Amino acid sequence: MEIDNYYDYIDLESIDNSLICNKCSMPLTEPVISLCHHTFCRQCVETPFDDDHLHCSSCNESYLTKHLIPVMDSSILAALDQIPVRCKLCNESNIQRGNFQNHINKMCRKAIVSCPRRDKSCPWIGLREELRTHLIPCASESLTLNTETHESIDDTCDIYGVLEESHGEFLPHSNVNLLRRNFQNQDIAIAVKALLINKRCTYLDLFNRGITSEGASIIASALYDDKLLETLGFRNNLICDSGVQHLAHALMANSYLQRLDLNNNSITDTGVRLLADMLRTNKTLIKLTLSYNRIGNEGMDILADLLINYNSTLQWLSLTGNSEINDSSSHSITNLVRHNQSLTTFNLEDCGLSWWSKAQIYFYQTIYFKSALDLLL
Incomplete structure (x- = not known):
């Protein structure tokens, strides 16, 4: 793990030049001295020149790897350890680097x-x-199991020890893999929230993870301040209208997310109204997929009004498989095709539109010169 990825130096200008690497111009880490008397971080100078040779970037000398001399001066090492840094995760300052x-x-x-009970198959992160x-509930569950299985008193003491030494095992960002862990219930939502707060996600696909409206509220709480996530997928979950309410409220304040996938989440016209309210103010979202939900004509009318009068940034809208959208929506769909200037893709395949309504909509697309719109009926 490269621990220096998790901190910033507070005042680089004030650090003594003797503690600065001659190559990266940052404070030395694992300092070594070359035969040409230049000081470098070990990882900076160990760039292969030949199989066993190193190249000094300061004077262009080359020499054998075995000739690098680790810095052993205790005063230099102590000064490096005392350099103040700021944690990128929690923003605590004036932590000594050592x-x-x-x-x-x-x-x-x-x-x-x-x-800490991961060895007992607890998937939580x-x-x-x-x-x-x-x-607390994790340990309580173990105590119950111990009682039922008549396990030893030592196992019970170990559980209480876990509570006392509850630091948890730090997971570097490279080791956090949501797809390979057997998450249960809301643990996946808690893990996602942790990733978002650590600002390490630009793309997150939570396909078929059993996320409920409660899980959506946990994830939404991290979206308010997130400045990195661009794509968020919730296909085949249990978000429902109540979960949409949490997500929509968070996205009113989020100006970074660009693509949101809510396919197959039992969303109704009520959820569409919540999303439409959000899209009146959110000008960042460019792709919204709501396929295979329970959206009807009212939801279609709401979206058409939104995209004609209030939103000019959404480029992709998919309502595929919402069979309750039928011929009663043909007028609002036609108006949307005629007046909206931003959509490039509009998908209504496998909805309840008759062939006659589809023919009319395609006809109006032609006479209104909207050939640039990829209209799928």
Whole structure:
């Protein structure tokens, strides 16, 4: 794990030049001295020149790897350890660099950690600040199982020990894989929230993860301040209208998410109204997919009014498979095709439109010169 990915230096200009690497111009890490008396971070200077040779970027000398000399001067090493840094995760400042490993492993409240009982098949991961809340029911469940299976008193003591030493195991971002963990209930939502708060996601596909409206509310709470996520997929979950309410409210304040997939989540016209209210103010979302939900003519009318009068940024809208959208919506669909200037793709395949309504809509697309719109009926 490259621990320096998780902190920033507070005041680089004030750091003594003798502590700065001659190549990367940052404070030395694992400092070494070359035969040409230049000081580098080990990882900076160990760029292969030949199989066993190194190349000095300061004076162009080359020499054998075995001739690198680790810096052993205690005053230099102590000065490097005392350089103040700021944690990128929790924003705590004035942490001595030498103590940062301990901070991230045991103290940082925004670090992503796993349950200490992972060896007992607990899949939970989340923020360290949420760990103790998780451990109480987790440990209680284990105590119940111990009683039922007549396990030893030592196992029970181990559980209480977990509560006392509840730092959790720090998971570097590269080790957080949601798809390979057997998450249950709302654990997936807690894990997603942790990832978003750590600002390491631009694309997140939560296909068929059993996420309910409660899980959506947990994820939505992290979307308010998220500045990195661009694509969020919830296909084949259990979000429903109540979950849409949480997501829509969060996206009113989010100006970074561009694509939202809510296919097959039992969303009705009520959920569409909530999304339409959000899209009146949100000018970042360009793709919205609502296929195979329970949206009817009222929802179609709401979206048409939105995209004609209030939103000119959405480019892709899919309502495929909403069979309750039928010929009663043909007028609003025609108006949408005629007046909207932003949509490039509009998908209404497998809805309840008759062939006659489809023919009329295609006819009006032609006479209104909307050939640039990819209209799928």
